[in-house]
Amino acid sequence: METVKVQDLTANDLPWKIRYDASRCTLCGSCVATCSFRAIEAKVERRRMVFSEGDFPDPQQRFSAVPVIRQVSTLVSHCRGCGGCEKVCPNDAIGPIRNIDNRLPIVTRCLSGDSIKRGGRKNLESTVRTLDKMRVGRISQMTDPSLDAQRHTFDLLAPFGRILPAGKLPFHLGANGELVNDGQAPPVRWIYPVVIGDMSIGALSWRMWEAVAMAVAYLNEECGMPVRMCSGEGGVPVRLLKSKYLKYMILQIASGHFGWNRIANTLPHMVEDPCGIIIKIGQGAKPGDGGLLMAQKVADHIMAIRGVPKADLLSPPNHQGLYSIEESVQKMFLSMNAAFKFRVPVAIKVAASSTSVSVFNNLVRDPYNIVGGFFLDGVDGGTGAAHEVSLDHTGHPIVSKLRDCYLAAVTQGRQEQIPLWAAGGLGRTGDLAADAFKMMCLGANGVFAGKLILQMAGCIGNEMGRCNACNTGLCPVGITTQNPTLVRRLDPEKAAQNIVNYYLAMDQELKKLMAPIGNSSLPIGRSDALITTDRAVAERLKIQYVC
Amino acid sequence: MCRIGAIKSRNYVHPSLALLLMQSQQKGHDNSGFAMVMQDLGGLFEGYKHLPTLSMACTDEGLKLAEDILHAAGFNRVLQWVPETNNLPGLDIIAMPNYVFETFQYPKNYRSAPQKEKEDLLLEMRLQLREALEEDDLGFVYSFWPDVITLKEIGDPKDIGTYFNLWEPDNKFTAKVITAQCRQNTNYDIVRYAAHPFFLQGYTALANGENTFYQKNKEFQAKLHHGYIGFESDSQCFLYTMHYVHRVLGWPLNYYKHVITPLPFEELSSRPDSDVLLAIRQSLAHLEINGPNTIIGVMPDSTLFTCCDAKKLRPIVIGRSEEMVVFSSEVCGINELLPDRNWEDDIYPHEREMITIDADLEVQRWRQ
Numbered sequence: 001m002e003t004v005k006v007q008d009l010t011a012n013d014l015p016w017k018i019r020y021d022a023s024r025c026t027l028c029g030s031c032v033a034t035c036s037f038r039a040i041e042a043k044v045e046r047r048r049m050v051f052s053e054g055d056f057p058d059p060q061q062r063f064s065a066v067p068v069i070r071q072v073s074t075l076v077s078h079c080r081g082c083g084g085c086e087k088v089c090p091n092d093a094i095g096p097i098r099n100i101d102n103r104l105p106i107v108t109r110c111l112s113g114d115s116i117k118r119g120g121r122k123n124l125e126s127t128v129r130t131l132d133k134m135r136v137g138r139i140s141q142m143t144d145p146s147l148d149a150q151r152h153t154f155d156l157l158a159p160f161g162r163i164l165p166a167g168k169l170p171f172h173l174g175a176n177g178e179l180v181n182d183g184q185a186p187p188v189r190w191i192y193p194v195v196i197g198d199m200s201i202g203a204l205s206w207r208m209w210e211a212v213a214m215a216v217a218y219l220n221e222e223c224g225m226p227v228r229m230c231s232g233e234g235g236v237p238v239r240l241l242k243s244k245y246l247k248y249m250i251l252q253i254a255s256g257h258f259g260w261n262r263i264a265n266t267l268p269h270m271v272e273d274p275c276g277i278i279i280k281i282g283q284g285a286k287p288g289d290g291g292l293l294m295a296q297k298v299a300d301h302i303m304a305i306r307g308v309p310k311a312d313l314l315s316p317p318n319h320q321g322l323y324s325i326e327e328s329v330q331k332m333f334l335s336m337n338a339a340f341k342f343r344v345p346v347a348i349k350v351a352a353s354s355t356s357v358s359v360f361n362n363l364v365r366d367p368y369n370i371v372g373g374f375f376l377d378g379v380d381g382g383t384g385a386a387h388e389v390s391l392d393h394t395g396h397p398i399v400s401k402l403r404d405c406y407l408a409a410v411t412q413g414r415q416e417q418i419p420l421w422a423a424g425g426l427g428r429t430g431d432l433a434a435d436a437f438k439m440m441c442l443g444a445n446g447v448f449a450g451k452l453i454l455q456m457a458g459c460i461g462n463e464m465g466r467c468n469a470c471n472t473g474l475c476p477v478g479i480t481t482q483n484p485t486l487v488r489r490l491d492p493e494k495a496a497q498n499i500v501n502y503y504l505a506m507d508q509e510l511k512k513l514m515a516p517i518g519n520s521s522l523p524i525g526r527s528d529a530l531i532t533t534d535r536a537v538a539e540r541l542k543i544q545y546v547c
Numbered sequence: 548m549c550r551i552g553a554i555k556s557r558n559y560v561h562p563s564l565a566l567l568l569m570q571s572q573q574k575g576h577d578n579s580g581f582a583m584v585m586q587d588l589g590g591l592f593e594g595y596k597h598l599p600t601l602s603m604a605c606t607d608e609g610l611k612l613a614e615d616i617l618h619a620a621g622f623n624r625v626l627q628w629v630p631e632t633n634n635l636p637g638l639d640i641i642a643m644p645n646y647v648f649e650t651f652q653y654p655k656n657y658r659s660a661p662q663k664e665k666e667d668l669l670l671e672m673r674l675q676l677r678e679a680l681e682e683d684d685l686g687f688v689y690s691f692w693p694d695v696i697t698l699k700e701i702g703d704p705k706d707i708g709t710y711f712n713l714w715e716p717d718n719k720f721t722a723k724v725i726t727a728q729c730r731q732n733t734n735y736d737i738v739r740y741a742a743h744p745f746f747l748q749g750y751t752a753l754a755n756g757e758n759t760f761y762q763k764n765k766e767f768q769a770k771l772h773h774g775y776i777g778f779e780s781d782s783q784c785f786l787y788t789m790h791y792v793h794r795v796l797g798w799p800l801n802y803y804k805h806v807i808t809p810l811p812f813e814e815l816s817s818r819p820d821s822d823v824l825l826a827i828r829q830s831l832a833h834l835e836i837n838g839p840n841t842i843i844g845v846m847p848d849s850t851l852f853t854c855c856d857a858k859k860l861r862p863i864v865i866g867r868s869e870e871m872v873v874f875s876s877e878v879c880g881i882n883e884l885l886p887d888r889n890w891e892d893d894i895y896p897h898e899r900e901m902i903t904i905d906a907d908l909e910v911q912r913w914r915q
Contacts, residue, residue, distance in 0.1 A: 143756075144756075144757035145839060147858075163829045163830055169826050169830055171826075173797075179802065188825075188829055410767075413769075415767055416832055518838050521837060524763065524832065525762065527762060528761070
């Protein structure tokens with residue numbers, strides 16, 4: 001008999017329990033070798049067997065030592081439900097099961113005295129997404145015919161850069177009655193309306209980052225789709241900085257300035273300008289918090305690229321020395337613009353917040369015309385690492401806030417002067433084309449997505465608490481880890497191929513949505529094309545209520 | 548569906564020609580209305596080309612109110628023409644009590660003012676009148692501009708013609724440019740303001756088709772100019788963009804086509820003027836039109852033009868003789884007016900083309 005030790009951590013306290021069938025297990029060891037979290041281990045169990053051998057009942061017992069697979073019940077090595085064991089088991093003998101009696105949020109705090117940190121996404125899944133409450137309900141028919149998604153030509157491009165109002169364009173009338181552009185205007189890039197969001201080398205494994213870069217190069221060079229990726233705050237390999245492929249990259253600078261020493265030093269050697277610069281002020285998944293790269297992920301190459309020692313890398317929650325929006329415009333934007341001689345558009349990325357419209361208004365009214373994009377990131381976005389309380393309990397949904405910013409521009413007649421880009425859980429149901437399309441109808445010029453790109457490559461995390469261990473450096477699929485053994489699990493070519501194929505599919509789907517509303521250009525601000533059966537959504541977003 | 552037509556003639560012509568032009572196309576529209584704008588006026592108005600004429604349909608109270616407002620502003624009436632109406636039983640027309648065509652002398656302090664100031668005053672007055680008459684449904688103010696007359700009514704175009712005695716040609720009521728459209732607006736509410744042609748400061752536009760970018764056009768235009776109001780029809784957007792590009796921005800007319808149906812990025816980038824075209828496309832993205840449509844426009848100098856959507860989803864035909872150029876949604880309309888013309892000279896404009904007809908009836912085909 002053992003005494004009850006009520007404080008001990010057991011499998012029943014953890015979010016996932018291991019289902020194990022000893023009778024099917026061949027003890028091949030694949031599951032134990034696969035589990036990057038060390039959440040299962042081989043153990044020996046003492047088994048008692050009662051038997052009788054004679055003609056008459058003569059019960060006897062025999063004890064034997066049987067090797068089995070057991071769940072490890074510790075805070076560090078608990079099961080994240082990734083299902084790696086299930087994937088490799090030849091006999092379907094093992095797999096994780098969600099435990100609704102999970103006590104981990106309590107016991108972790110009790111045992112560690114520290115706030116819980118994790119990666120991934122918000123785990124408070126409760127209601128149907130607003131985007132799924134809307135449909136494209138304005139269908140062209142009869143006198144206003146639908147277009148043919150297969151045969152018509154469509155212009156699927158979005159602006160990145162500050163756009164001047166027509167009256168301020170530096171035009172004069174030429175001798176032959178033609179307009180001549182003889183002044184300077186801010187640079188504007190026309191790019192694919194779905195940007196690959198900012199995920200740094202560091203947050204991602206070098207193979208994953210390379211896979212994304214490869215996919216982007218392939219989409220541009222072979223598929224003719226001007227897709228751009230954002231570097232994230234963590235630097236860029238020098239070889240890429242010096243290559244012609246730099247033009248497909250949007251470089252990010254955040255409050256930690258990680259990697260910018262190398263970028264600045266490489267400036268004289270660049271053969272192409274980058275597509276753009278994003279100054280990251282905030283992130284939707286953990287607004288008000290700076291970037292966080294746990295020490296366990298700061299491998300040698302990360303130390304080299306970022307120029308840092310092996311330690312937890314915490315970007316400050318704000319850019320030091322910036323106390324006002326106006327100041328930020330003058331200081332940061334001007335210096336970033338000047339660094340590339342005003343040839344490269346500079347945008348801002350902020351977390352969606354109740355105050356976003358004020359920030360947007362300040363920027364759109366700035367007289368210098370140097371803010372080239374407003375990247376607004378909603379609460380449902382992902383992150384490599386954050387405090388769980390921030391992830392789950394701070395933030396603002398993207399849909400209404402994007403709409404608010406667009407309508408603020410409408411009120412001032414300043415639509416598209418600063419292009420609006422939206423993110424934060426877009427594509428969460430796997431259908432990014434539909435989400436992107438609806439956001440554009442509400443006023444976004446384009447969208448950006450990160451988490452979904454990882455899912456294309458094989459990330460198995462979800463909003464129901466599966467995995468989300470990006471912070472641990474133990475990513476079971478080699479995407480958010482710097483552990484060489486784990487990184488090798490990811491085939492970068494295959495990941496790149498998946499991303500390319502997803503973009504090709506999404507491109508077709510965007511056309512299949514544009515065709516029935518009769519548009520060959522992106523339907524920016526076409527809220528008349530959307531309907532909803534939810535009165536509150538209709539009222540809030542100013543779209544048609546239907547029933 | 549709308550049917551639209553336009554006549555530009557060397558000599559003054561009577562609106563009966565416009566009725567004739569539209570009648571043969573009646574199977575293509577729903578006989579629910581008729582509207583026309585006459586420019587470069589002859590007959591009674593020929594001697595008053597430099598003075599603004601008010602075109603209005605209103606109640607007695609509305610008429611008094613409008614005249615009071617104009618008098619208060621210093622305008623003096625110099626000519627009034629009230630069309631003789633035949634209120635025969637059985638006519639399909641929802642008539643207003645009064646149809647007013649009155650020409651005014653400018654207020655004294657404006658008589659030697661620069662042209663632009665006069666033009667702005669006329670717009671202000673029309674907007675003021677419209678607002679005043681709108682309150683109690685006292686009437687509709689269509690245009691207040693020199694050398695321009697507008698008539699719009701709900702009902703069967705044939706009966707509207709009979710009501711206003713427009714089937715009988717005469718020399719009193721003529722013009723060199725007449726644009727006409729049959730059908731009341733059926734996409735939105737039936738209001739007289741929704742019927743094209745629309746007119747603003749010398750610019751006239753009418754369209755056959757849809758503007759699927761109506762919402763974004765409307766939201767953008769509403770802040771561009773205080774004269775861009777109403778939006779009772781998606782086709783009004785075509786007029787406002789024309790006015791904005793040509794008058795406010797001062798760009799040549801060709802750029803109107805670049806604004807409303809910009810070249811695809813791929814085509815645009817290989818052009819020598821790509822920097823200008825790209826800048827226009829990005830600055831005026833919200834004035835792009837989408838959806839099927841053909842536009843007929845008249846400029847302040849009476850230049851007539853047409854262009855259509857980027858996929859040529861709505862037809863238009865141009866027929867001509869020595870004396871006259873006729874635009875029509877269907878060729879049968881032109882056949883009525885110019886049966887003896889050389890059909891081989893008819894023009895069927897394509898999606899990247901803009902056809903303009905100048906004062907000498909010279910046809911210019913401009914390729915985008």
